[in-house]
Amino acid sequence: EADIYQTPRYLVIGTGKKITLECSQTMGHDKMYWYQQDPGMELHLIHYSYGVNSTEKGDLSSESTVSRIRTEHFPLTLESARPSHTSQYLCASSEGVLGAEAFFGQGTRLTVV
Amino acid sequence: GNSVTQMEGPVTLSEEAFLTINCTYTATGYPSLFWYVQYPGEGLQLLLKATKADDKGSNKGFEATYRKETTSFHLEKGSVQVSDSAVYFCALSDPTSGGFKTIFGAGTRLFVKA
16 A cells, blocks of 8 residues: 655645645655646656655756655645646655556645635 | 657446557667556556566456557456546656656546446
């Protein structure tokens, strides 16, 4: 059973607010990822991490930032939310070796009004 | 570059019908291949995987065979149930990045009618 958690599940927030989406995993995985899922369902990698103190931009440009101070924790921050940030955000982790599956959290559905 | 192409949805079937969702890939090396499923309001979860050519992954009545000659990994189920209604994603583990990044197809939504 996957042990990766995201909070909150749903968030409605006003334009200009700062928000942090939380993601934690208890599997000891070094590799963690953030995906943005558009209404058409497609997944876009926006950030990933090889391990503590490692963060990289993904394939889709994003105004969000991430940090990796602890192995189990990979939060995503938006300094000033805008309606264009409205989306579903999915966090995942894996052992990061060939053949290893990715474990996903339940997602955070963000709505910026 | 590496990519995954899967059939567009939505796919609508009656209960007990046969399901095929096509998936083809492009990769420079020898990727691992996956099918993930996403139920409404949830994250993705692994359905099955295959790590080398001719391997067959199977789970919950679903099957897919890694065909290197046709670069395909089609998902099949002999008799679908209403509970199989979900979005299905084909994916590969990018070998050029040491298996680090997972590349997803665009997803295929399946509706099963009772």
